[in-house]
Amino acid sequence: MGQQRTVATTLTRAVTERIGASLAGVDAELARRYPGDPGTRQPVHTVYVPADALTADTPRSWGDQALAALDAHAPDAGAFAAVLGIPDDLAGPVHARVRAKLEREPVEDLRIDFEDGYGPRPDDEEDAAAGRAAELVARACADGTATPYVGIRMKCLEAAVRERGVRTLDVFLTALMDAGGLPGGLVLTLPKVSYAEQVAAMARLAEEFEKARGLESGRLRFEIQIETTQAVLGADGRATVARMIDAAEGRVTSLHYGTFDYSAACGVGAAQQSLAHPAADHAKAVMQVAAAGTGVRLSDGSTNVLPVGPTPRVHDAWRLHHRLVRRSLERAYYQGWDMHPGHLPTRYAAVYAFYREGLEATAARLAAYVARSGGEVLDEPATARALSGHLLRGLDCGAVDAAEVAGLTGLSRADLDRLAGRAG
Known part of the structure; x- marks a missing residue:
């Protein structure tokens, strides 16, 4: 055995400590602003139902209508796969x-x-609807x-509808509390946000409700709909959405792109309004970069082409919806809005095919990374997180x-959480 070599350095320990001290604020800021994926x-998708159309069996009714559409327009795996272009080896499992x-x-x-799906109503009517929704x-x-x-x-915080929006939120949350408490999966959506100050106001509303009802601070969180150009x-040329995330002080859970309001604001004609329009791609790219690492998630918008009518028309609408969902998934938008029960079959078909088609290759790459066995692709920690x-x-x-x-990776759910940087 040869003698161990002495490693020579020039910088003193004091220098390293001074550098660390100078970056302590940055370290804290990175930890605060970029906590990473929440691990949940x-x-x-998000299914959108006007308040006056809500019934106790709405989710089950949507599922039944979706199954009936499958039976009527694509009664078996082969027919469904043929409509959507799903590969033969995935047709059975996906269906x-x-x-x-x-x-x-x-x-x-x-x-x-x-909001838009409900419209302006007399105050007593909206009060009753909000209480009924909570019930x-x-x-x-x-x-x-x-x-x-x-x-x-709720309705947005613009001056014309602000009081009504705040009141509906209050009625709904109060009725939930009086009925036994807030559900674990509670989600609140703030639409048509233009300025970070509106987000800060929503955060203050949440804080005031928590104090008044003895809830822990931060219990109420919300989504922001990005559907205005502002x-x-x-106006100063800076990305507003990043400031909105900061203004919420940790209360924002996700950003939802609003297809039609945003497109119209950009002057896009009705016939060209789509998730795939360049204006939409630009907005969503800005949202994506602003949210990266913050723990705030992303949702794409919706299509207003409904799969109704004779079978050829349903098939055309299904192909469009399937293509748009698939496109969003490929661009790391893992959620979207569905407007009709007939959208559910193609939502799940696109999602399931997306995750199943590369399952073996994804698992093999991750297993090789964990085993440090190389494989055909040399992956780094960031790619392992993505896998x-x-x-x-x-x-x-x-x-x-x-x-x-x-079976494919030799990894447990806890192992995957750790590799993905999730809290688990």
Whole structure:
């Protein structure tokens, strides 16, 4: 054995300590602003239902209507795959999982709408609707039929509707508290945000409600809908959405792109308004960069082309929706809005095919990374986070099973959480 070589250095320990001290503020700021993924399930969609159309069996009704659409327009795996262009080897597994999902849990996130889908109503009518919505949510939570995530979209905080929006939020939350408390999957959506000050005001409303009802600080969090141009680019030329995340002081859970309001604000004609329009891609790219690392998640918008009518028309609408969902997934937008029960089959078909088609290759790359065995691709820690995150999202939505993933990777759910940088 040779003698151990002495490593020579020039800088003193004091220099290193001074550098560390000079960056202590930056270290704290990075930890505060960029905590990383929250480690919780993200729904694959949000279903939008006007408050006056809500019933106790709305989620089950949507699932039944989606199953009926499948039976009427694509009665077997081969027919469904042929419409959507799903590869033959995935046709059976995807079709079976879509049907099982529609039977078991057709809606992952239900948003009761008091904004555009509900419109202006007399105050007593909206008060009653908000109280009724809370009653239905509380009852569903009590009997085990609630969707995993549920909440309301209030009217915005612009001057014309501000008092009405605040009152509806108050009536809904108060009724939930009086009925036994807030559900774990409660989600609140603030639409048509233009300035960071509106987000700060929403955060203050949440704080005041928490204090008044003895809730822990931070219990109430909310989504921001990005559907005005001012939410993306401010008058000073800076990205407004980043300031909105900061203004919420940790209360923002996600950013939701509003397809039609944003497109119209940009002057896009009605026939060209789409998730795939360049104006939409620009807005969503800004949102994506602003949210990266913050723990704030992203949701794409919706299509207003409904799969109704004769079979050829339904097939055309299905192909459009499937293509748009797939496109969003490829661009790391793992959630979107669905406007009609007929959208559910193609939502889940696109999601399940996306996570299943590369399952073996993804698992092999991750297993090779963990084993340090190389493989055909030399992956880095950041890519390992992406690979494990991909598998976790597939597990959360039911596209893949834990036993499948464990068999292919040798990794448990806790292992995947750790590799993905999730809290678990």
